[in-house]
Amino acid sequence: MPFPRPFLQPHLSTDPAKPSGAYRFTDHSVLRPWVSRVWFARLFPLLPKWLAANLVTLMSTGALTSVLVASLFADRMGPAVFALVQLIAMQLYVAGDHLDGMQAAASGTTSPLGDFLDHHCDLWAGCVLCYGFWRLIGSTPDWLLPVLIGFMIVGFxxxxxxxxxxxxxxxxxxxxxxxMAIVTMFYLSWCFIAMREWWMQQLVGTLPRTMLVAGLGVVMALGVIVVIARRLTRVPVPLLLFVATVVALAFACFWRLSVAPMLAWFVMVLAGADYVARVMHAHTTLQPRPWPDLITALAVMALCTVPQDAVNVDATILALTVWLLVRYVITLTRILWGWRQHWVWINAREAKP
Incomplete structure (x- = not known):
């Protein structure tokens, strides 16, 4: 959302008698000022003024479902077509992720619901793009997907x-x-056979040159994690438990039990999305610091320690998936129902640039 920096969010408390969940927002992005001025400012007048900002958020994030669907048919589509599908979906998402904030500000419909949807959908979007990238480069090496997803979730x-x-x-x-800019250039280059062959050549040992892009993404995520951890000085215990759960879940799904990659990805993202959603909601509503789901944590630790021949992998992963999905749906329902008064289907007043 293109807010000035620094900017004190004013809309997170609708009742002046209650304490505010406002926060100070700073954005030092290298590209954002230029992209906002050159690209998003020109796109915004094309956006229908009656379209609610929350719908823009959901539509732009929903465009990324095409990446998951395309990944199921990646071998039939061919590398160039698969890259173009991801490229187009990513551009739609990036545009919507910025236009929703502009639409909300112009129409006077900023709200805690919009703030939550905007930031929470980013987690799903990032994880979808990580999976699409991994499938595009040939699903190798195997350990790359849990590393990308793990750093993405912990970073959020x-x-x-x-x-x-x-x-x-x-x-x-x-x-x-x-x-996103780096990945965009990579996807464009992947459409050309010569560049695609160059990317697939060995970099070190059996690792292809595509690891340069993946490694850069990991380094950027790790940098964010380290910088924030240093600012916190004392990392909260619930967060440490959550990180341990994510690491153990990745180990159990991808190495110890050899779960199907897409299912393992889904399980990891569900666990991360549930915790991050509750952290976001607790801040906005001034509730106590939330803990990660202890049932999930205990189940994952058990999967990492119980002898493999004593575990029915299919039944165990199915039960864990159902539990995480039900829990996440309940979490989202509670959050969205609590802010139902902020949902806007059609803007009541014209949104002006």
Whole structure:
């Protein structure tokens, strides 16, 4: 959302008699000022003024479902077509992710619901793009997917834990928009056979040159995590337990039990999305610091320690998936129902640039 920096969010408390869940927002993105001025400012007049900002958020994130669907048919589609599908979906998402904030501000419909949807959908979007990238480069090496997803989830978690702890949300100079620009250039190059062959050549040992892009993404995510951890000085225990759960879940799904990659991805994202959603909601509503789901944590630790021949992998993963899905649906339902008065289907007044 293109807010001035620094900017004190004013809309997170609708009742002046209650304490505010406002936070200080700073954005030091290298590309955002230029992209906002050159690209998003020109796109915004084309957006229907009656279209609610929350719908823009959901539509732009929903466009990324095409990446998941295309990944099921990636071998039939061919590498160039698959890359173009991801490229188009990513551009639609990036545009919507910025236009929703502009639409909300122009129509006077900013709300805690919009703030939650905007930031929470980013987690799903990032994880979908990570999976699509991994499928595009040939699903190798196997360990790359859990590493990408793990860093993505932990990066989001610590970002919003910092917002809750310090009442501040900081976006670094090299963040999401810069990562999107790098991946955009990579997808464009992948459409050409010569460049695609160059990317697939060995870099070190059996690792292809595509690891340069993946490694850069991991380094950027790790940098965000380290910087925020240093600002926190004392990392909350619930966050440490959550990180341990994510690491153990990745180990159990991808290495110990050899779960199907898409299912393992879905299980990890569900676990991360549930915790991050509750962290976001607790900050906005001034509730106590939430803990990660202890049932999930205990189940995952058991999967990592119980002898493999004593585990029915299919039944165990199915039960864990159902549990996480039900829990996440309940979490989202409670959050969205509590803010139902902020849902807007059609803007009541014209949105002006």
């Amino acid at each position: 978690a610590i970002t919003y834990v910092e917002r809750a702890e310090r009442k501040a949300l900081h976006f670094t100079a090299w963040g999401t928009l810069e990562a």
